[in-house]
Amino acid sequence: MPRSTATAIWDGKLKDGGGQFSAGSGAFRGTYTFATRFEGATGTNPEELLAAAHAACFSMALAAGLEKAGTPATRVATLASCTIDMVDGSPKITTMRLEVRGKVPGLPRDAFVKAAQSAKDNCPVSKALKGNVAFELDARLE
Numbered sequence: 001m002p003r004s005t006a007t008a009i010w011d012g013k014l015k016d017g018g019g020q021f022s023a024g025s026g027a028f029r030g031t032y033t034f035a036t037r038f039e040g041a042t043g044t045n046p047e048e049l050l051a052a053a054h055a056a057c058f059s060m061a062l063a064a065g066l067e068k069a070g071t072p073a074t075r076v077a078t079l080a081s082c083t084i085d086m087v088d089g090s091p092k093i094t095t096m097r098l099e100v101r102g103k104v105p106g107l108p109r110d111a112f113v114k115a116a117q118s119a120k121d122n123c124p125v126s127k128a129l130k131g132n133v134a135f136e137l138d139a140r141l142e
Helices: 034-038 046-068 109-122 124-129
Strands: 006-011 018-023 029-032 075-087 090-103 134-141
Touching: 046 075, 046 090, 046 109, 046 124, 090 109, 109 124, 109 134
Parallel strands: 090 134
Antiparallel strands: 006 018, 018 029, 075 090
């Protein structure tokens, strides 16, 4: 399997410094600061990047599971929300919420929810976070 890489550089002190990150593939890059991470300032942060990775991974896993079951989706759209909280005096990623909406012709709602649960439990990003982050899932057909 290929190895995925990314680079991050931080310049300066924590509160007045800044960072830059880039994907090894060159597909994306950006900047982040203390304010974008902890104070709600406009811009990205590591948690947003993790949420993007989880949304992408989960969507692919759900599409694969539905296809394998003989009920391929025409669309899977996932919004992932990553929460960071202070735990024992330090920041910790505590929750990942996945809100998925799917278009799957002929599939009953309960079968979609079951497939989404399986994808949540088994996609590689979920497996990496399992046991350390609480998961929430809201799965609905469109």
